[in-house]
Amino acid sequence: MPLDIVPSVCPHDCPSACALEVERFDGRRIGRVRGAAGQSYTRGVVCAKVARYAERQHHPARLSRPLLRVGEKGIGEAAFMPISWDDALDEVAEKLTRAAQRHGSETVWPYYYAGTMGLVQRDGINRLRHAMRYSREHLSICSMLSDAGWLAGVGTKRGVDGREIAKSDLIVVWGGNPVSTQVNLMTHVAAARKERGAKLVVVDPYRTATAEQADIHLAPLPGTDGALACAVMHVLFKEGFADRDYMARYADDPDGLEAHLATRDPAWAARITGLSEDEILGFARLYGRTKRSYIRVGYGFSRSRNGAAQLFAVTCLPAVTGAWAYEGGGALYSNLGLVALDLTLIEGLDRLDPATRILDQSRIGPVLTGDRRDLGDGPPVTALFIQNTNPMVVAPESALVHRGFARSDLFVCIHEQFMTETAAMADIVLPATTFLEHDDIYPAGAHTYLQIGRAVLGPYAECRSNHDVICGLADRLGARHPGFAMSAIELIDRTLRISGLPNVESFSKGGWLDCCPPFETSHFLEGFAHADGKFHFRADWAAIGPHHAELPAYPDHFAIIDAGDLEQPFRLIAAPSRSFLNTSFNNTPSSIAREGRPTALVHPEVLAGLGLGDGDRIRIGNRRGSVVVHARGFDGLQRRVVITEGLWPNHAFEEGIGINLLTSADPGLPRGGAVFHDTSVWLSPA
Numbered sequence: 003m004p005l006d007i008v009p010s011v012c013p014h015d016c017p018s019a020c021a022l023e024v025e026r027f028d029g030r031r032i033g034r035v036r037g038a039a040g041q042s043y044t045r046g047v048v049c050a051k052v053a054r055y056a057e058r059q060h061h062p063a064r065l066s067r068p069l070l071r072v073g074e075k076g077i078g079e080a081a082f083m084p085i086s087w088d089d090a091l092d093e094v095a096e097k098l099t100r101a102a103q104r105h106g107s108e109t110v111w112p113y114y115y116a117g118t119m120g121l122v123q124r125d126g127i128n129r130l131r132h133a134m135r136y137s138r139e140h141l142s143i144c145s146m147l148s149d150a151g152w153l154a155g156v157g158t159k160r161g162v163d164g165r166e167i168a169k170s171d172l173i174v175v176w177g178g179n180p181v182s183t184q185v186n187l188m189t190h191v192a193a194a195r196k197e198r199g200a201k202l203v204v205v206d207p208y209r210t211a212t213a214e215q216a217d218i219h220l221a222p223l224p225g226t227d228g229a230l231a232c233a234v235m236h237v238l239f240k241e242g243f244a245d246r247d248y249m250a251r252y253a254d255d256p257d258g259l260e261a262h263l264a265t266r267d268p269a270w271a272a273r274i275t276g277l278s279e280d281e282i283l284g285f286a287r288l289y290g291r292t293k294r295s296y297i298r299v300g301y302g303f304s305r306s307r308n309g310a311a312q313l314f315a316v317t318c319l320p321a322v323t324g325a326w327a328y329e330g331g332g333a334l335y336s337n338l339g340l341v342a343l344d345l346t347l348i349e350g351l352d353r354l355d356p357a358t359r360i361l362d363q364s365r366i367g368p369v370l371t372g373d374r375r376d377l378g379d380g381p382p383v384t385a386l387f388i389q390n391t392n393p394m395v396v397a398p399e400s401a402l403v404h405r406g407f408a409r410s411d412l413f414v415c416i417h418e419q420f421m422t423e424t425a426a427m428a429d430i431v432l433p434a435t436t437f438l439e440h441d442d443i444y445p446a447g448a449h450t451y452l453q454i455g456r457a458v459l460g461p462y463a464e465c466r467s468n469h470d471v472i473c474g475l476a477d478r479l480g481a482r483h484p485g486f487a488m489s490a491i492e493l494i495d496r497t498l499r500i501s502g503l504p505n506v507e508s509f510s511k512g513g514w515l516d517c518c519p520p521f522e523t524s525h526f527l528e529g530f531a532h533a534d535g536k537f538h539f540r541a542d543w544a545a546i547g548p549h550h551a552e553l554p555a556y557p558d559h560f561a562i563i564d565a566g567d568l569e570q571p572f573r574l575i576a577a578p579s580r581s582f583l584n585t586s587f588n589n590t591p592s593s594i595a596r597e598g599r600p601t602a603l604v605h606p607e608v609l610a611g612l613g614l615g616d617g618d619r620i621r622i623g624n625r626r627g628s629v630v631v632h633a634r635g636f637d638g639l640q641r642r643v644v645i646t647e648g649l650w651p652n653h654a655f656e657e658g659i660g661i662n663l664l665t666s667a668d669p670g671l672p673r674g675g676a677v678f679h680d681t682s683v684w685l686s687p688a
């Protein structure tokens with residue numbers, strides 16, 4: 003069996019964007035997937051789920067041909083019959099055209115997210131949207147709140163190169179669990195610990211696999227990280243750790259910040275966070291005396307009504323100590339803003355009509371059930387075209403989402419790799435290629451490489467790429483744009499050229515191009531990205547989002563969370579698991595075997611108080627509904643905190659609806675954003 007090793011790039015929704023080496027047999031099947039040793043962030047390491055990608059690539063349940071639903075919604079493949087591609091695309095085009103004729107073009111909502119992070123196959127749907135004046139999509143489900151918080155202080159979406167972690171003396175992983183969700187980060191942490199004796203601090207409401215490895219684990223109550231950050235800064239100022247020369251040069255208002263923080267001492271933060279004053283003081287002093295301190299800012303603590311304010315507060319820490327100025331110092335949230343790509347061609351931005359309405363993707367439940375707060379005075383959504391996402395499971399307030407998809411007057415076409423629970427609600431299901439079967443270009447959150455992944459296999463069965471399907475629909479709908487006449491690789495090459503970047507041929511054999519800026523730029527020694535060149539301790543929230551009036555200008559604890567009450571005293575975090583990535587791997591046998599079953603981690607004393615033990619069924623509920631899972635006693639969290647891990651399919655739950663039944667579709671401030679970890683609940687024996 004001839005074997006060759008071919009380069010690729012992991013497309014999944016994970017900051018690491020690993021450079022891959024894929025074993026290929028006979029040009030048709032893949033074997034093991036490894037990290038590329040020559041790409042200096044990946045350094046030969048990938049997570050277990052992608053190492054076993056053959057399981058997903060060659061899964062017997064891969065969709066193989068276009069399907070037309072002839073039976074009930076929600077049943078799955080048995081409710082569909084195969085049709086030809088031409089018939090399927092004709093039918094979709096006709097349905098979208100009829101819907102637009104009846105209600106206006108905004109009744110059609112192309113809906114997507116990050117099932118692939120490749121720009122052509124992910125964002126090309128916007129070219130069709132803009133060319134047809136369909137409703138736009140507010141991309142709020144992941145990074146809206148975290149972006150807002152980071153931009154408020156730093157002014158641009160980039161930070162210090164993750165490879166510099168190896169030069170750090172203190173790494174603070176705040177609100178993330180890289181051992182489970184972006185393992186490559188731990189490679190660089192391990193190097194710093196081994197070579198420099200660096201300390202690792204993890205801030206997370208529960209003892210994650212990453213926290214298990216930490217020297218210090220701080221577990222604040224969900225939604226209180228801003229208070230912790232403020233108390234740390236209070237100590238930095240009070241005990242002489244603040245770098246006043248650095249702040250005078252690089253920050254907007256250090257005196258105002260110091261005065262504001264005067265009352266935010268460790269005792270104040272202890273009352274809010276549930277941490278002890280000693281824990282806060284100990285961390286503050288360690289952070290203050292370590293100049294080469296690197297904060298790896300995660301997404302977790304931003305998924306809260308006050309998430310932007312929380313993340314902003316944390317970004318202020320290295321500006322107080324001046325850690326930004328040191329190699330191995332500073333912070334990184336994401337480098338997705340590092341390379342200025344001109345996306346006009348891919349996304350059809352030259353056809354965007356700013357008058358078209360924008361619907362919030364996180365509020366798909368309210369949108370589909372006719373909430374006027376979302377629809378305004380515009381038409382209902384009567385047609386969805388979906389790529390790269392599975393809202394029946396991943397979107398908040400699942401009850402509304404399910405009710406919306408059940409509407410008999412809603413036409414749904416989905417382009418997918420598997421018969422997901424969203425696909426099972428569709429009228430037409432189109433089979434999609436995987437990243438191994440199409441070309442794309444990938445920026446990264448965690449590192450500085452731009453990478454191109456070329457197809458390493460031909461399409462499975464009748465599968466077509468997202469780009470091909472968009473172009474096929476555009477042709478039938480009469481949508482005009484030069485991008486519809488180009489291949490994916492032509493789009494990539496042209497996009498690089500109009501962005502002033504090296505062309506496709508200039509990328510390495512492995513497919514990468516390091517865009518790392520000089521030290522002075524990545525450490526903001528030439529100034530931060532605001533007009534005044536300063537880091538902003540006083541956030542201009544009005545410049546970031548429309549709902550800014552309540553947000554505190556200085557970093558603070560912004561007490562607008564769903565803190566709970568006597569009826570719902572517990573705080574639920576629906577965290578990611580190691581083996582699923584949203585829902586992308588929740589159907590592979592090895593991932594299911596490792597994760598077991600939907601489980602709640604509950605403090606042992608709380609569990610005993612309910613008369614329950616390990617493995618017993620527990621009901622978690624709030625005003626939106628309740629779900630039954632199995633309980634496990636776990637002492638790595640505060641008594642008021644409950645954790646579930648992984649986006650299990652709805653059918654894995656006894657009552658057929660998953661954990662997002664409990665999460666809220668309320669938008670975070672100041673410009674929306676899903677609040678998945680801001681949920682009060684009650685617990686009872688099931």
Ligand code: SF4
Nearest residue numbers: 012016019020049052
């Ligand atoms: S760590 Fe992230 S980027 Fe790397 S292979 Fe796994 S999912 Fe993909």
